[in-house]
Amino acid sequence: MATSDATVDVSLRAAKTPVMGADWFIEPFSDNEFDLDIAEFVEFNLLSGTGAPFLLILEDILRMYEFGFSVIEKVYEEREWSPRRTGANRRKYTMLRKLAPRPTPTIKEIVYDDNGGPVSIKQGAVQADGKPVDVEIPIEKLIIFSNNKKGGNLEGKALDPDTTIPTPDGFKRLDDIQIGDVVYDENGEIQKVIARQEWKDRPIFDILFSTGETIRCDAAHEWAILYGIQKKPFVLSTSEMFGAEKRDTGLCNFSIKQSKALWYPKTEQLVDPYILGQWLGDGTALTAEITSGDSEFQKLIEEAGSTIGSVSVKPRELARTYIIQGLATKLRVMNLKSNKHIPQNYIRASYDQRLALVQGLMDSDGHVDRWGRCEFVNTNEDIIDGFIKVVRSLGTKVRIYRKPPNPSQGRKKWTTRVHFVPGFPAFRLTRKLERQREAEKSKKCTHPHHQIKEISFVGTGRTICLEVSGESHLFLCGESLLPTCNSLLRTAYRPWYFKTNLYNIDGIQKERHGMGFPVVELPPGAKDADIAAAHEMVTNIRTNEFGGVALPARWVLKFLDLPGQPVDVMRSIEHHNGAIMLNTMTQFMLLGLEGTGGGRATSGSHQDMFNKSLRYVANLIADDFNLYCIPYLVGYNFDTDHFPKLRARNIGETKDLQQWASAVSNLFAQNGLTPDIETEQWIRTIIDAPLKRGGVQTPILPGAVITDQKGNVTAENDGNSGAATDNAEG
Known part of the structure; x- marks a missing residue:
């Protein structure tokens, strides 16, 4: 900040x-x-x-x-x-x-x-x-x-050394992270570790979150939290929340916002991530066969850049078995045949690549209910582990439910169900994607925060504090990617957070009102790929010296005027500026600026x-x-x-020098000050005059008078001493 x-x-x-x-x-x-x-x-x-x-x-x-x-x-x-x-x-x-x-x-x-x-x-x-x-x-x-x-201590904004910290190279123990390493902030952006401190014998607390994950931290460690149903984050320490984490009704008081999607660079991938997801979900482990009962399957595979080699249908079954050309060789090279799992270069891939992987897995083994809650079911623990990491890295909270084996019901392995409410299209199959979109329109299910379920004291121990280069001083911890705080200007964080977002809103609305709202009209019979391309076009239109767009035949680009006037966010920004200044009691500096009274x-x-x-x-x-x-x-x-x-x-x-000089004069007149060389040098220092050299006091001339601010004579030098005599009445 x-x-x-x-x-x-x-x-x-x-x-x-x-x-x-x-x-x-x-x-x-x-x-x-x-x-x-x-x-x-x-x-x-x-x-x-x-x-x-x-x-x-x-x-x-x-x-x-x-x-x-x-x-x-x-x-x-x-x-x-x-x-x-x-x-x-x-x-x-x-x-x-x-x-x-x-x-x-x-x-x-x-x-x-x-x-x-x-x-x-x-x-x-x-x-x-x-x-x-x-x-x-x-x-x-x-x-x-x-x-x-x-x-009593000077420090303490620290976590347990064994805390899991997400990095661009995967998860690391906090104890292994040093100055110069990189971590993620709450926006999924990479930040550099600029400081690291260790403490011993600190009071330690366990914080249990609604995801089931527990974070062990110092009593003074800080969190950017939401209180109740409030949408405005502010900073509290662990000790400040301890004992107040639940209401009498049992509802949680505190929660933490879900982090945004993590940034990873695009990686080289031998198999398209969507096709890999389909094979991991519905493919045969020993071959390159994928079984699907959806009529759209072949079309989606071909749109992902692969070719179907053969299709077979078993008697009395609706599902078809597809063999994708070249897939068997690629799976063997990737060591995936008879070893189903999500490779690391797919878990730490670009946003689009991770999204495609999730869509392939959800089209094969996923479901969405009428409330918009998605579910992925699988018995392969390696696939489940990778899926959870990918979904979390896309900025989504997950809940995990496990069922033990039950031979009587034909369940020979543990079954894991992963529930989440995505902020992205989790499917490509039309029937599933439309159901998700209908639920989003009705806002039946929102994207949940991480609720703090319980805080418990566990004793004392060693802790480690990181400071990162990001403006918010937040970084992510835990496998659930929980934003945590080492804010130095903690009382200024909340107004800074809103002020920063208000500036973004101001820029967006001015751009929209300046150029209008872009709309592309497509000819009848436009394909899904055309609609997607048009949507990407209007999303990326910018007005600058390099702005421009090339339209296919019969496409029409229009700019609609937006009704109403832009919202004046500057007044809110001025309010938050004042709150930041109040952090150091400097709010008086804003008086008279930007129309303030x-x-x-x-x-x-x-x-x-x-x-x-x-x-x-x-x-x-x-x-x-x-x-x-x-x-x-x-x-x-x-x-x-x-x-x-x-x-x-x-x-x-x-200092008002005229008022100050009158006060000094009166002190001389009442013998409150002695006119010696030390006093003279002090006076010269106050009025920013050169100091006297030689160590000899400047004599007061006979007849010199001392006046007050109104010019009235209060004392006069009689010429017999270095001091003035009091001629005041009374």
């Missing part, structure tokens, strides 16, 4: 920039010389004496916004240093050489003691020779900054709350330095328990 959505990126930068641009300084423990020297020493180490500017260090620390936490390692060296005061001795000190960021995606594990406190981190590093190595860094050398921490008072109120939240973040950062860095630095070099503190001011505030 942060890399591709301007609103998310701007809201993050708006939340970081004021903290980075604040005035960071060291506050001495007291004003005695020794404490002032220590404060100067700490200031030099933190703010100016390390290998990188403090501004860049802050930028690395603030990555806790995206990752939930960030880690800095303190690296020391011996160097000479002396205070700036006159007569100070120069000697060697143990000083900070650098505050080195340890990128969160490279941290593989945080090790905890028996009391739950961190002991060390394990970081995946790369040696000079390019070889990877795990480095363990003790907690004493680290500062860990956290943002919006949930519970909001007066100065409203903007000021929002900005004031935003500034308070940033002061809180800055104080958290300062407190971590004050607890885990400054005491160590001072203790290594000075015999004292009086420690200075890191502070931040001017965090996002703006």
Whole structure:
């Protein structure tokens, strides 16, 4: 999201920039010389004496916004240093050489003691020779900054190492997936693994889904879920759902959307996938014969590119036995004769190839009821296993029912029934396809989600977290291809999801209203192949500089005007932009944009709350330095328990210089400020004026007056001292 959505990126930068641009300084423990020297020493180490500017260090620390936490390692060296005061001795000190960021995606594990406190981190590093190595860094050398921490630990959005993860090369154990490998997101698109982390002794839960599959995960692992009958996804952790997964009526509260079809490249296939499906369902294992009672069978085989060699009919049977030319040789080469199964290059093939395979299997051994629910029945476990994988990879949830052998009923093997509601044409046979289409028109059966049936605590154990390159931060897990989440901006996910889809809708409707609705009129007697070609033509028509179409004879292409006006989705997009900005309290930045309202008072109120939240973040950062860095630095070099503190001011505030100058003037007039060189330098810093050189205060001229904002004289210098005298009445 942060890399591709301007609103998310701007809201993050708006939340970081004021903290980075604040005035960071060291506050001495007291004003005695020794404490002032220590404060100067700490200031030099933190703010100016390390290998990188403090501004860049802050930028690395603030990555806790995206990752939930960030880690800095303190690296020391011996160097000479002396205070700036006159007569100070120069000697060697143990000083900070650098505050080195340890990128969160490279941290593989945080090790905890028996009391739950961190002991060390394990970081995946790369040696000079390019070889990877795990480095363990003790907690004493680290500062860990956290943002919006949930519970006692900093991590936990992880799954059990044995979790099955779908990849373009087949299913893999999560434990075997490394940085640089590829997985699938919820849209079936390939995403790269950009980070991998491991955790030990984490609370583990089992989540039972309606498919019968159980996913074991960390308590803090996140899921993009639907609540009840809602259609709007949002992110919840496992622990947040635990105990609330069912209503009093027994119905499930939470469900997960079915992923879309997986992308695979087109593969070389010796046998057409539709013909292979027909043979796997109704073919003879030892020969290339296929038995079918459908009159359309020969036509469908020929349309798939094969030729029927011979046809035979057994007495008193309606079904015919077909021999397809060349099929026996090809099946032998593919090692399928007497070994029926779906080869891997058919399971991991293009969408059209997998669809054709399913259609061949469903035409032979499939059925669809009047509700639109499809069923595939077979006793061959290898065929069943491959069929389930292919149907799931087409973006469809399946339910599996098994019946044991029953010799008395002539059932010698286990029979498996696979039920699913497809979002695609599951048949080519006309009688079955028409029944499916009728059910879809009446919407008798919808495409189900994966319901969460039960969540149970199972103990503690090792878990692994992946971060992927996709915008949604979702990836698929389990054999059921369940979308799961490692979202970093979890509260921004829901508005981002709808905003992205609204932009797509806006583009589609503008294209449709701009060029019209394409319609192709076919001549009488058009064949099914012509209808399919016409449908593909109108689907792919685009209006651009390369647009165009070649029509066969007597085909007519028309563009119909759509009634009504396009829906204005921009108002909804603006709403979701505001919700994303609200994630970091930067919604005031939208006031006045795109016709939005909001007066100065409203903007000021929002900005004031935003500034308070940033002061809180800055104080958290300062407190971590004050607890885990400054005491160590001072203790290594000075015999004292009086420690200075890191502070931040001017965090996002703006100044009205005229009002500020009047306030300072009144403080001088009331002797609240002393006009010495330090104060003058501070004033010059505030008004962005050059600092005075030579260390001599600018004298206040006799007769100089101090006025308020309205020009009224509040004080006058009598020429006898460096301070003005109070001439105010009373």
